[in-house]
Amino acid sequence: MTDFRHLSFWHATVPDDLTPRPALDGDREVDVAIVGGGLTGLWTAWYLLERDPSLSIAVLEKEIVGFGASGRNGGWCSALFPRSTASLERAHGREAALAMRRAMIDTVDEVGRVAASIGLDIDFVKGGTVAFARSGVQLDAARAEVAEAAGFGVDLVEFWGQDRVRAAGALGATFDPTCARLHPAKLVRGLARALEARGVSIVEGTEVVDYESRTVRTTRGTVRCRDVVVATEGYGATLPATRRRVLPLYSLMIATEPLPDTLWEEIGIEHGQTFTDFRHLLVYGQRTADNRFAFGGRGARYHWGSSIRSDYDRVPAVFDHLRRTLGEMFPAIGDAGVTHRWGGPLGVARDWHASANYDPSSGLASAGGYVGDGLSTTNLAGRTLADLITGADTALVALPWVNHRSPSWxxxxxxxxxxxxxxxxxxxxxxxxxxxxxxxxxxxxxxxxxxx
CATH class of the missing domain: 1.10.287 (Helix Hairpins)
Incomplete structure (x- = not known):
């Protein structure tokens, strides 16, 4: 039997025994079948019941709820969207780009609001993101980011001078207040329990092999429904219908042993703060509720045929690179030990443009392509898909990512x-x-x- 606690630091520390729920036990009929037990699917179920409590909903998961990126990510609940506001403006016009940005900013607080409303302690602290500029080129990029945000007039991104930052070699930083630190496995697992309490059926150990209008086929039976929600993110590369619509790109992480408060004061990272810098090969980190660094980054290669395997989750050379990089940014940590190493695939659309789609004639809905910015964007996806499926005429269904079609890879x-x-x-x-x-x-x- 799989020991799911080894998936990540988050799985190892979630207050849940991770025992799989029973699998699908034969054919079934429901109003809505959701493929994938991550945050996109769970948030969609949550908001569907908010719109129409009479709906019967089944969530179908191959492993356990939160097995994928929803349970393994960096814990940034941010207003980041894969496409920049400037890029969205070029593609969709200024008003549409600003509407998307405002929706993402609002989403950070919405995640915290819902978690609090159902009594979930997910270590949610909205401390913002510090992005260090550690070279002259990075300093120019930081100033340009602040100027661009000011030009759009939606964000409150600040420039911090060298006197306010303590990362090694930092010449300054930007500070974006619209980000919260949280524990992703606590969120996804807790949300699943809350949905079950509201009558949603969640089946695990049930592999979906294909789907079409009104029908989902699994290894354990066929589910017939009015609407199908495909919420597989990077794992969509394993299904025939979505094999070339998403590319699974691996991101890896480490967590250190807990560090004393005095060291955190020297480092200058407060509870609730997330951090990065302006390098091109992305890194990201947070101070966890129990005073560890949880630190990750890109660097693992893409695998032939969009294959996804558990041994791709752990690449010693990338883990070593992450530990060196963390030590270079914050030398005060000395030889602090690494206690957890993990990784997993995230989903990338060909044009790096996330989307939320629904075709009422076929009943097929989907959302994804978050490129690692999904911890918050999944919530917006859930609200948007719920509005689309129930026919609600809201501002969300007019956002520029709705029914956006990315090219195939x-x-x-x-x-x-x-x-x-x-x-x-x-x-x-x-x-x-x-x-x-x-x-x-x-x-x-x-x-x-x-x-x-």
Whole structure:
């Protein structure tokens, strides 16, 4: 039997024994069948019942609720969206871009509100994000980010001078207050329990092999329904219908042993704060409720054929790189030990544009393509899909990600070559900026492909 506590630090510390729920026991009929027991599916179920408490809903999960990115992520409940506001403006116009930005900002508080309303202690503290500028090039990028945010007039992004930051080599930073630190496994597992209390059926150990209008086929039976919600994110690459609509890109994390309060005061990261810097090969971190660093980043390669395997979750070279990077940013941690190492796939659309889709004629709904920004965006997806499915005429159904169709990813070998070339380009871009002291040409060329 799988020991799900080994999946991540979050799974190891959630107050839940992670015993799988019973599997589907044959054919079934419901109003709504949800494929995937992560946050997209669970939030959709939550808000569907808010709109129409009479609905019968079944959530179908291959492993356990929160097995994937919803339970393993960095714990950033942020207002970040995969495409920048400037990119959304170019694609959809200024008003649509600003509406999307406002919706994302509101979503951070909505997650905290719902968790509090059902008595979930998810370590939610809205402390904002500090993004360190650790070189002249990064300092220019930080100032440009503050200026861009001011130009849109929605965000309250601040510039912090060198006197306010303590990361090694930091020349300044930006501070975005619209981010909360939380414990993702506590959220996803607690939300599932609250849904069951409201009558939602959640079956685990039930693999979906295919779906179509009004029908979901599993290894344990067929579910017939009025609406199908596909909420598989990176795991959509394993289903025939979505194999080339999403690319599973791996992100890996480490957690340190708990550190004393005196050390955190020296480091300058407060409870509730998340942090990053302006490098191109993304890193992200938080101070956990029990005073650990939970720190992650990209760097693991894409695997041929969009394959997903448990051994891809752990790459020793990437873990070593993360520990070195954390020590470089905060030398005061010395030889603090790493207690947990983990990773997993996130979902990337071909144009790095998340979407929430619904076709009333077929009853097929889906959301995803969060590129790692899903801890909050899943909540907005759930509200949006609930409005679309129930026919509500709200501001959410007019947002620019609604019924957005991203191009399909190229077939192999082009997908393999392109995805790993992008990873290499970001690595090269950081090295290029260190050597030249100027903004990277490689990063500028990759920008349109990564939503910037």
């Amino acid at each position: 190229e077939p192999e070998p082009w997908r393999f070559l392109g995805a790993n070339a992008g990873l290499t380009a970001m690595t090269v871009a950081d090295a290029e900026e260190k050597v030249t002291g100027r903004a990277s040409i490689a990063a500028r060329l990759m920008g349109p492909l990564t939503g910037h």
